[in-house]
Amino acid sequence: MKIIAINSSMRKGRTYELLTNIGKKLDYDFEIINLKDYKINYCLGCEVCIKKDYCVIKDDVEKLKEKLINADGIIISTPVYIENISGALKTFFDRNCKWVHRSELIGKPVLLVSTTAGSGLKEVLNYLESVVISWGMKPCGKIGRKIQEKKDVSSEELQLFIDNIEGKSKKEIIKLSRLIRFQVQKAMSTNLLDLDKHFWEKNGLIIKSYFYEENTKINPISKFISNQFGKFLSKKIRENAQKVKIQGGDKIG
Numbered sequence: 001m002k003i004i005a006i007n008s009s010m011r012k013g014r015t016y017e018l019l020t021n022i023g024k025k026l027d028y029d030f031e032i033i034n035l036k037d038y039k040i041n042y043c044l045g046c047e048v049c050i051k052k053d054y055c056v057i058k059d060d061v062e063k064l065k066e067k068l069i070n071a072d073g074i075i076i077s078t079p080v081y082i083e084n085i086s087g088a089l090k091t092f093f094d095r096n097c098k099w100v101h102r103s104e105l106i107g108k109p110v111l112l113v114s115t116t117a118g119s120g121l122k123e124v125l126n127y128l129e130s131v132v133i134s135w136g137m138k139p140c141g142k143i144g145r146k147i148q149e150k151k152d153v154s155s156e157e158l159q160l161f162i163d164n165i166e167g168k169s170k171k172e173i174i175k176l177s178r179l180i181r182f183q184v185q186k187a188m189s190t191n192l193l194d195l196d197k198h199f200w201e202k203n204g205l206i207i208k209s210y211f212y213e214e215n216t217k218i219n220p221i222s223k224f225i226s227n228q229f230g231k232f233l234s235k236k237i238r239e240n241a242q243k244v245k246i247q248g249g250d251k252i253g
Contacts, residue, residue: 001028001165004067005075008035008089014115014147015079021152022075022113026162031067035088038064043094050098053195061095065104073109073140073165076132080116080124099135101189102199106136107212109164113143121146133178134185136211140164174210176222182210183230191237 003026009015016032023030038060049055055062068074078085085093099105112128114121121144129139140161143153163169189196190206200206209223210216 001072002070003028003030003073003075003165004071005030005032006035006077006089006092007032008076008078008086008092010036010086010088013079014145015077015113018113018115018143018145018153019075019077022111022158025153025155025158028072028165033064033067035092040064040088040091040095042091043097050101051193051195053098053102055095057095061092064092065096068108069104071108073111073161074105074137075111075113075161076128077113077115078124078128080114080118080120083120083123085114085124085127093131096135100185101193101196103135103137103211105132106203106205107214108137109140109161110137111141111143111158111161112139115145115147117147133181138164138172138212140169169215171215171217173217174222176219176226179210179218179222179226180229183226184233187230187233187237191234191241 003023005019005023007016007019012034016034019032023032040061041057041059044057046056076089078089081087084090110132112125112132114124114128116124125142125144129142132139140163141157143157145151160169186200186205189200191197197206205211209218209227
């Protein structure tokens, strides 16, 4: 088993210490990636990755992506900087915006870690969770520490992550909010870009109620509500696209 841990701090401080502590408790091949050691340029916002499936920027991002894709589990960590994640991690997230459309990490277990000298832990960990959920990953816990706390990570805090890596986890409850979010991504991806639609069809996502359904528990009523919402949204997107096409034609004529 291979675990990749992302350290987005600019130095090897408390965040790095926690990752090292976690690595000692995991009986797997464990690698810490320090983002500061890699060349990661700012996203240009050109959307070429989304529309043409490649990035125009030549740096180390593709190398890092391959490491994550080939990992059995991922840990994402950040110190809190002004109530938010580090700039290095945000840039890395921006450069992987394609994964909101066509994720290569679907169902992969992920553990989230953050440290702070004051406040912002809850908000930052929730934001990290929001990002990985949009990538279709499987959240397996959030660990937060204030830097003055010299408290190691406990085995209990790691158990859900370990269970998911080894395929021993209990059924995960997928709430309505996550089902709705999935349907929004599905509606956008299957009605606007052919690249997205092909990916969703190829991976069987187009007929699913969520990114992954194995070992999950979904309330039938929530499933019905989200599916109906998805159908409604898809219809509206198609109608709007048709209106834009017609209007564009009128202008040209």
